[in-house]
Amino acid sequence: MAGKRSVIPFGPQHPVLPEPIHIDLITEDEKVVEAVPSIGFVHRGLEQLVTKKDFGEMVYVAERICGICSFGHGYGYVNAIEHIMDIHPTDRARFIRTMLFELSRMHSHILWLGLMADAFGFESLFMETWKYREKILDMLEAATGGRVIFSIIRIGGLRKDVPDEVMQGFLPELDKVVEGIKSCEKVFLSDPAVLSRLKGIGYLSKEDAIALGCEGPFLRASGVDTDNRMRGYAAYSSVDFDIITSDEGDSYARCYVRIQEIYQSASIIRQCIEKMPKEGIYVPIKGFPNGEYMTVIEQPRGGACYYVHSSGRKFIERMRVRTPTFANIPALTKTLQGCDVADVPILVVTIDPCISCTER
Amino acid sequence: MLENLEEIELIGLLNKAKEIKNDGYRVMQICATKIEDDYELLYTFGRGYDIRHIKTVISPGVHVPSVSDIFPAAFLYENEMHDLFGIAIDGINHDYKGGLYRTAVETPFA
Numbered sequence: 324m325a326g327k328r329s330v331i332p333f334g335p336q337h338p339v340l341p342e343p344i345h346i347d348l349i350t351e352d353e354k355v356v357e358a359v360p361s362i363g364f365v366h367r368g369l370e371q372l373v374t375k376k377d378f379g380e381m382v383y384v385a386e387r388i389c390g391i392c393s394f395g396h397g398y399g400y401v402n403a404i405e406h407i408m409d410i411h412p413t414d415r416a417r418f419i420r421t422m423l424f425e426l427s428r429m430h431s432h433i434l435w436l437g438l439m440a441d442a443f444g445f446e447s448l449f450m451e452t453w454k455y456r457e458k459i460l461d462m463l464e465a466a467t468g469g470r471v472i473f474s475i476i477r478i479g480g481l482r483k484d485v486p487d488e489v490m491q492g493f494l495p496e497l498d499k500v501v502e503g504i505k506s507c508e509k510v511f512l513s514d515p516a517v518l519s520r521l522k523g524i525g526y527l528s529k530e531d532a533i534a535l536g537c538e539g540p541f542l543r544a545s546g547v548d549t550d551n552r553m554r555g556y557a558a559y560s561s562v563d564f565d566i567i568t569s570d571e572g573d574s575y576a577r578c579y580v581r582i583q584e585i586y587q588s589a590s591i592i593r594q595c596i597e598k599m600p601k602e603g604i605y606v607p608i609k610g611f612p613n614g615e616y617m618t619v620i621e622q623p624r625g626g627a628c629y630y631v632h633s634s635g636r637k638f639i640e641r642m643r644v645r646t647p648t649f650a651n652i653p654a655l656t657k658t659l660q661g662c663d664v665a666d667v668p669i670l671v672v673t674i675d676p677c678i679s680c681t682e683r
Numbered sequence: 684m685l686e687n688l689e690e691i692e693l694i695g696l697l698n699k700a701k702e703i704k705n706d707g708y709r710v711m712q713i714c715a716t717k718i719e720d721d722y723e724l725l726y727t728f729g730r731g732y733d734i735r736h737i738k739t740v741i742s743p744g745v746h747v748p749s750v751s752d753i754f755p756a757a758f759l760y761e762n763e764m765h766d767l768f769g770i771a772i773d774g775i776n777h778d779y780k781g782g783l784y785r786t787a788v789e790t791p792f793a
Contacts (some may be wrong), residue, residue, distance in 0.1 A: 345785070359777075363766075363784035407684060536710055536756035554732055614684040617727065619711075619734065628712050628727065643725075645712035653756040682784075 326351040331664065335364050339442045339668035342678035346656075346671075350664060358659040360652055366682040373642040378404060378612055381639065382477055385629075388644060389680040390471045391434065394427045395622040396680075397476045399629035400642065402556060402620070404478050407612040407633060414558070414600040416480035421558040422490070422595040423466065423473065425588040429500070430459040431623030432581045432588075435675045436507065439578065442672045443520045448510055455503040462493050480605035490596045497589045508582050512575070521575040525658040525670040528572060535654040538647040539625020540584065541674050543568045544576035551621035562594040574673045581675075611635050622647055624675050646680035687735040693747065699737055700750040703728050708735065710750070713760035715768040722770060726750070744771070751776040759783070 329350050335343030343364040349357040369388055373381055385400035386393045398420060405412065412420075433456040440448035460470045466485045467473035475482050511517060527537070532545035542549060543566065550566040552559045567583040569576035613635035619628050625647030632641040651674045658670055691699055708728035716723040718740070724747065726737045741747060749772050751758040758777040764770045766784040 359779070361779065361782055361785050363786045366784055366786050533709055534755060536754075549731060551732075616684050617734070617736070619729075626711075630712075630714065630725065630727075632716055632723075640718070641714075641716040643712070643714040643716075645714070645727075649759065650711075650756070652759055 328356070333667055333671075337668065339438075339672055340676075340678075341438065342676070344671075344676060344678050344681075346659075346667075348659070348664065348667060353664050355659050355662050355664060355667065358656045360656060362678065362682050364682070365679055369683045370642050370644060373639045375638065377637055378633065378639050379478060381642065383474060385642070385644075386472050386474060386476075388646075388683055389677055391431050391677060392427060392622045392624065392627075392680060393472050394423050394476065395620060395627065396629075396644065397473075398424065398557070399618050399620050399627055399644070400631065401476055401478050402618040403616045403629045403631040404612050404633075406616040406618065407614045407631060408478075408608060408610070410479050410606060410608055412480045412606060413603050415484075415602055416604045417558040418561075418595045418599050419466075419481060419485055419604065420476065421562065422485075422592050423463070423475070424557060425591045425595070426459055426463050426466070428623045429585050429588045429592075430456055430463065431675075432585050433459065433500075433504065435581060435672075436504075436511065436578075439511075439669075439672055442669055443517065445510075445517065448507065452504075452507050455500045455507075458496055458500050462496060465489050465492070477605070479608045480603075484604050487599065490599065494593065494596065497592060501586060501589050504582065504585055511578050511582060518575065520666075520669055521578055522573060524574045524666050525662060525673055526573045527654055527658050529570075531657055532572070532654060535657055536650045537625075537654040538627075538650045539621070539623070539675075540567075540577055540580040541651050541654060542625065544580045545572040546570040549626075551619050551626045554619065556618070556620060558595065559591075561598065562591050564591050574669060577673045611637055612639065622680075624648055624677055624680070625651065627680075644680075644683055646677065646683070648674065648677045648681040651676075652681075685736050687733075688738060689736070690738050693739045693741055693745065696737075696739060697748055697750065697753070700726070700753045703735065703737070704753050706730070708733075710754040710757050710760070713750075713757060713764065715764045715770055717768070722768060724764070724770075741770070743769075746771045746773050748772075749774040749776070 331348040333346040347359040386397040437452040467475040612633040615632040628645040630643040633639040711727040711729040762783040
């Protein structure tokens with residue numbers, strides 16, 4: 324016999340949520356039977372702003388969609404405009420962009436590891452992982468001058484060069500970060516207390532992950548080997564890396580995929596520095612964009628779409644950003660169905676939600 | 684310059700969506716663009732690394748059939764189009780009736 328149904332509001336303020344999202348959990352006893360999300364608490368109307376900002380200035384706005392995947396948002400917008408205007412950035416600009424992309428991915432994944440440790444109450448592990456995140460932020464600061472918003476990318480290339488000696492200095496730092504994450508990996512993937520919160524929790528099948536439009540590590544942890552970096556944008560066609568997948572489909576698998584992707588990112592950065600071309604970083608642009616294009620890239624949280632529609636004027640008519648967290652919400656509601664109320668915070672964290680991205 | 688773009692009439696939307704679904708695609712995004720007095724709806728589908736788009740133009744007030752019975756994940760994009768652009772969409776499998784975006788200012792914005 325079905326128990327009495329209750330509605331438990333989860334968020335928008337919750338200890339596990341760095342940003343606000345609200346989910347109505349419809350429960351029977353201690354089991355969630357349905358989850359109804361609602362968003363909009365940090366909706367800023369940034370897409371609408373494109374009709375009021377010069378298309379070149381809009382890069383700054385795109386970068387401010389989110390503070391974690393800021394570089395990718397700037398790149399996605401810039402790449403769409405460059406396609407419309409038939410602009411081909413220099414090889415050095417492409418490699419530096421790729422390097423910054425991967426530093427952002429490492430920083431984002433390590434941030435997630437810390438938040439995950441915090442979510443299951445392992446405070447020392449949280450602080451240990453963020454110690455290595457600081458090293459990545461230091462590298463980003465050395466390269467761009469910024470730790471959150473970099474403002475180094477522009478249509479046609481980069482705003483400033485990154486000196487070769489600065490990039491060479493990243494190599495020993497990367498070794499330290501990888502070594503540190505390997506020591507943390509043992510705890511995340513082997514500690515019995517941690518495993519009890521991750522193993523078998525929040526299972527999502529491969530078929531559901533595909534049908535529900537899942538993206539990124541959430542998708543790959545269900546056994547789907549899709550990674551938009553394989554499309555070859557920036558300099559990804561010139562570096563070697565593996566797509567990390569797992570067939571287990573649970574919270575443990577999502578943790579495993581993100582940890583392995585940190586090592587892949589470190590490898591890509593090393594390859595970029597070794598192969599770094601010498602020529603310039605910027606090609607001049609002329610005129611205004613006229614046409615429409617959609618760029619699909621792999622942000623740390625998954626595939627992101629950037630659609631630009633313009634008609635040869637200074638102001639663009641439409642910029643649409645479909646972020647990975649937005650795409651992962653249907654799959655999140657699916658994984659929440661049938662779970663214990665006590666597991667909801669962990670499950671929400673396992674999709675690595677970025678609400679600023681989602682709401683724009 | 685969108686590759687694999689097909690422009691269709693609204694009346695053919697559901698049949699086209701079924702055809703695309705049968706070809707093994709999943710929904711990647713759906714969005715609206717305000718073009719002078721009309722709205723342009725862009726549906727994007729992906730299969731592996733293949734992408735295809737369909738586009739249809741509607742006048743304000745026209746009701747659009749939901750594709751969420753064909754693509755379950757479409758409900759979120761359709762609710763978003765309703766909340767941010769005021770587009771009426773009939774038959775969404777999870778219809779939040781304007782409650783997806785909780786904003787201080789009343790939507791639609793465009």
